[in-house]
Ligand code: ADP
């Protein structure tokens with residue numbers, strides 16, 4: 132637990148996140164207009180989205196299903212009856228003058244997100260609710276020196292707002308929460324989780340208190356759109372609040388903006404309260420009633436999610452909590468690993484996938500889907516190590532060549548003549564030559580200077596181009612010099 136040191140002693144940071152996750156749907160929440168990212172401004176706007184008089188919203192079943200899927204994926208309560216409300220406010224990018232959202236009766240109630248801590252332990256963060264709402268449009272202030280333009284492509288796009296309990300205590304935990312949430316929605320296919328395209332963004336609530344004291348007054352930092360920015364915003368904001376309080380001031384509950392260039396937050400407006408929005412049930416929409424059998428069907432169709440998959444990887448493959456966590460973070464990495472590990476040394480397979488392969492993919496900036504090395508090819512390499520055809524050391528060179536050329540492990544070993552020498556005769560010949568060339572050192576070993584044995588192993592390995600089986604070299608050297 133990391134506390135922040137101030138002048139008056141230690142402070143605890145309290146964090147709650149409100150995440151807006153865009154539903155992966157081709158059509159909007161209340162109209163049939165398209166939702167594709169990057170379209171020409173105002174090319175995807177129906178009369179409903181533009182709030183033309185007399186237009187009526189029609190709920191998109193598919194989006195409702197995705198919200199339920201997500202709720203189930205968060206082990207949350209599904210509310211069979213929920214209500215859409217109008218949240219009234221005036222803004223240029225909100226043509227109707229209200230946003231359709233859910234307030235007192237959201238579609239999903241309390242759930243849980245499990246954080247995988249770097250030391251292998253886990254922590255639970257409560258989810259308060261998930262509700263469905265429509266996105267607003269976008270005001271463009273940078274297109275003209277004097278005018279503001281409005282793009283309504285995003286207006287009406289379905290969002291799931293996922294609200295956490297104030298259960299996080301460090302910026303790291305907030306990062307892990309977002310990571311796990313993103314992992315879950317990606318597994319479910321309910322949101323693509325692309326923060327750089329704005330399909331996942333977070334309002335970050337931060338307060339500070341003396342450990343064990345009452346919750347402090349919070350500030351809400353709006354619309355932070357990367358994991359790194361969320362963490363920076365929390366760290367800056369916590370220190371700012373501590374300084375204000377220690378300087379004799381008080382925190383005003385307010386909405387703030389994160390400035391990613393400066394790494395700071397600044398006041399945007401004083402906090403608006405629910406009553407400011409004049410929420411009331413939208414008379415154009417009936418309450419949403421779900422059939423329990425329909426919910427059960429969705430539950431039955433859920434894929435194996437990251438947490439149960441992680442537990443299975445630890446049990447079935449004997450992996451550490453950390454390695455299992457890395458492997459299950461994305462659906463395709465888990466599947467790739469299992470294809471390598473099936474019928475092989477699972478720990479060795481994990482080392483090659485998380486260490487060598489991920490390391491190289493990262494360095495090359497390549498996604499796993501575009502990996503030049505297939506799971507079958509890594510499997511072949513692991514087989515060659517396991518049956519002593521090559522040593523672990525040589526395997527790294529083979530892997531480099533596989534990554535560069537896309538060729539199979541066996542083909543490269545053949546082509547480059549990298550087969551390990553396990554033939555005792557050949558190794559003995561090399562040992563004899565090394566001993567003959569270093570008779571003085573050999574005498575020293577015989578006289579008890581065991582430290583030099585390692586040096587001899589190194590020389591023999593060198594003489595064989597690294598291809599001798601190191602265990603065999605060791606054994607034969609000992610027999611010759613000590614035996
Ligand atoms: P609103 O809808 O007005 O933003 P909520 O009560 O729904 O208010 O809370 C929004 C978020 O603020 C939640 O994620 C919650 O966990 C978080 N939160 C509430 N109180 C605090 C606090 N004292 N410090 C930090 N976060 C808080």
Ligand code: MG
Pocket residue numbers: 149334351
């Ligand atoms: Mg809020």
